[in-house]
Amino acid sequence: MLREMPLREAKAALRAEMRAVRKARGPLxxxxxxxxxxxxxxxxxxxxxxxxxxxxxxxxxxxxTAPAFRVVAARGRSVLLPRQAGKNRALEFHAFRPGDPLLPGPYGVLEPIAAAPRLEPAVLVLPLLAFDRAGGRLGYGAGFYDRTIRELHARGRRPPVIGFAFSFQEVARVPTGPCDARLECVVTEREVIRCAAAAVEAADPASER
Ligand SMILES: Nc1ncnc2c1ncn2[C@@H]1O[C@H](COP(=O)(O)OP(=O)(O)OP(=O)(O)O)[C@@H](O)[C@H]1O
Ligand SMILES: [Mg+2]
Structure with a gap:
């Protein structure tokens, strides 16, 4: 408990900072x-x-990410989008093709409908607020991707975990705990960063509560 508070606060402070930095940038x-x-x-x-x-x-x-949808499809691969299956559950991935219906999920993020085919991701590309070169990732604070990656690992699946972000979202070190899944690579407009400490196991979630 005593160890948990500083981590939570450090993450919250960095989230606020990164949201402000990102907000200052324009649509072009x-x-x-x-x-x-x-x-x-x-x-x-x-x-x-x-x-x-x-x-x-x-x-x-x-x-x-619209151009990324196009390059994935152009390579003959299916595009999957996450769907929230419940508050403390792992995300589920459903096939998405242009024109398929999307509906806002619990946090307003557009999601495929439940009837869209459910598939296992071979590669996981995910959003973030901040990253570092050791594969540290700061998400939006619900732990959805951490839980999802842990659940995939538990089933013996190890899709490469790729962050997709602006280069200015890089920080020297993201505050992370044992529950935080690490990134293998980060793709930005400038470079593909191969993260140094990829494939570090997420530990028991109880230790982060
Ligand atoms: N595998 C897990 N099982 C149970 N709870 C988890 C797991 N991973 C993370 N959590 C919990 O989720 C909460 C939020 O985690 P964290 O602050 O790391 O979110 P995040 O990585 O920013 O969010 P997201 O992964 O949704 O982008 C924490 O309280 C954490 O204990
Ligand atoms: Mg996390």
């Missing part, structure tokens, strides 16, 4: 960065396991 930058990062993702995908790629539907302040 978001679109241009999304194109450049998608081209880098395309080259990276050729080195990653074949199969469906889980992407995310970007929020207005996130790097644009």
């Amino acid at each position: 930058e978001r679109a241009a960065a999304g194109e450049a990062a998608a081209a880098r993702l395309a080259a990276l995908l050729d080195q990653l396991p074949a199969g469906p790629v889980a992407l995310f539907h970007a929020l207005p302040e996130e790097i644009d």
Whole structure:
């Protein structure tokens, strides 16, 4: 408990800071960065396991992911989008094709409908608020992706976990705890960062509560 508070506070402070930094950027930058990062993702995908790629539907302040949808589809891979199955549950991934219906989920994020085919991701591309070069990731604070990656690992699945973000979201060190899944790579408009400490196991979630 005593150890938990500083971590929670450090994450909250960095979230607030990164939200403000991102808010200061405009839609043109978001679109241009999304194109450049998608081209880098395309080259990276050729080195990653074949199969469906889980992407995310970007929020207005996130790097644009629409070009990434196109490069994944152009490579003949299915695009998957996450769906919240419940508050403390892992995300579930459903196939998405242009024109398929999307409905706002519990946090207003657009999600595929439950009837869309459910598939296992071969590659997981995920949003973040901040990252570091050791694979530390700060998400939005609900632990959904941490829980999802842990659940995949428990079932023996190890899709590469790739962050997709603006380069300015990099920080020297993200405050992380034992529950935080690490990134293998981060794709930005500038580069593909191969994270140093990838594949570090997430530990018992009870120790972070
Ligand atoms: N595998 C897990 N099982 C149970 N609870 C977890 C697990 N992983 C994370 N949590 C809990 O989720 C809460 C939020 O985690 P954290 O602050 O790391 O979110 P985040 O990584 O920013 O969010 P997200 O993964 O949704 O982007 C924490 O209280 C944490 O204990
Ligand atoms: Mg986390």
